[in-house]
Amino acid sequence: MNFIYPAVFRKGEDGKYHASFPDLECCEAVGDTLDDAIDNANDAARSWLSVELEEEEPELPCVSDMEDIPAEEGDIIRNISVNIRFYEGWDE
Numbered sequence: 727m728n729f730i731y732p733a734v735f736r737k738g739e740d741g742k743y744h745a746s747f748p749d750l751e752c753c754e755a756v757g758d759t760l761d762d763a764i765d766n767a768n769d770a771a772r773s774w775l776s777v778e779l780e781e782e783e784p785e786l787p788c789v790s791d792m793e794d795i796p797a798e799e800g801d802i803i804r805n806i807s808v809n810i811r812f813y814e815g816w817d818e
Contacts, residue, residue, distance in 0.1 A: 727810055727811075728807060728808070728809050729771070729809075729810065730789065730805050730806065730807045731806055732747070732789070732792050732803055732804065732806070733746065733747050733764075733767045733804055733805075733806045734746050734797060735760060735764070735767075735802040736801050736802075737800060741758075742757060743757050743759065743760050743762070744756050744763070745757075745763050745764075745766070745767040747767070747770075747774075747806075748790050748795050749787045749788065749789060750774045750787065751787075753770050753771060753774040755769070760802065764806070767806050768806050771808045
């Protein structure tokens with residue numbers, strides 16, 4: 727199953743890119759470059775979603791419209807796509 731959630735990337739004073747997901751509580755990532763931050767954000771979102779899907783009654787959050795996400799000058803907003811393969815009996 728494919729999940730797509732927007733992430734906000736912001737270059738910090740340390741020169742690294744910091745990513746956060748407005749819809750995935752406490753889901754964040756960091757990377758030395760924007761590409762690294764995107765890769766790390768993908769891994770963070772995959773982990774977040776995998777943990778949620780393991781819950782007895784998973785509650786996946788609604789996806790924010792990218793245009794509704796508050797952003798500061800210089801922020802980059804990208805959709806992050808996560809493909810999670812379910813295995814037989816995953817929901818038992």
